[in-house]
Amino acid sequence: MEIDELKSELEKDYVMVKRKKWWSFLGGAFAFLIVAGLISYKSSLQALEGKAAKTATKAIQALKTQAENDTKIIKKRLDVSKNLFVKLETIEEKLATLKEKRISIYQPIKYSQSGYPRNGNFVSKGGKLLIFASGTAYTRSKDTMMEINIYLDEHIIGSLQSLSNEGYSHKTLTSDIIVLTGIKPGSHIIEMKLSSTKIFADKNDLSQITVVELPL
Numbered sequence: 001m002e003i004d005e006l007k008s009e010l011e012k013d014y015v016m017v018k019r020k021k022w023w024s025f026l027g028g029a030f031a032f033l034i035v036a037g038l039i040s041y042k043s044s045l046q047a048l049e050g051k052a053a054k055t056a057t058k059a060i061q062a063l064k065t066q067a068e069n070d071t072k073i074i075k076k077r078l079d080v081s082k083n084l085f086v087k088l089e090t091i092e093e094k095l096a097t098l099k100e101k102r103i104s105i106y107q108p109i110k111y112s113q114s115g116y117p118r119n120g121n122f123v124s125k126g127g128k129l130l131i132f133a134s135g136t137a138y139t140r141s142k143d144t145m146m147e148i149n150i151y152l153d154e155h156i157i158g159s160l161q162s163l164s165n166e167g168y169s170h171k172t173l174t175s176d177i178i179v180l181t182g183i184k185p186g187s188h189i190i191e192m193k194l195s196s197t198k199i200f201a202d203k204n205d206l207s208q209i210t211v212v213e214l215p216l
Helices: 003-018 022-035 041-101
Strands: 104-113 118-124 128-139 144-152 155-164 171-180 186-194 206-214
Touching (some): 128 186, 144 171, 186 206
Antiparallel strands (some): 104 118, 128 171, 128 206
């Protein structure tokens, strides 16, 4: 090989190195050594293959390391997502519990003018019940005890009472607050009835029942 040709080859190899084409550089360098008679073609091929194997092994190891790191990152993110999901489930359960335990208010018999009997329905969750009842009535004779009975599912649970000193005078009976426990969940009917035929009510009388349900 002439000096000028050798110089040209070296310049090409230098350019390849600058461009990071290492394989081509190594190939050119070994080609120079083969031409110079310093090494055999077989030896140069083995050297190149050895270099290639090491480069490939290094690249594979780098990819493996990167994959392991990526797997760790993904696992951490999955763990975070799982923890968030568990927390959300816990929050939903607590909200559902609070919803079940909240105070409920029903007004099965609304405040209005009417005679008796009066009735209405409400749906209980099975908690403790506070029943607020009030009403008015009158009697035709003086010095008569007036009474309005309160029924739940046809069972008497309380009453409103008042003494009338004179007849034909509409009176407000003493209101009652009835506390009940052990009531089963579901629909219930509540009623207001006059206790005797000596007590009367008409369109001028007022009554109402409000039910407050407390969580157990």
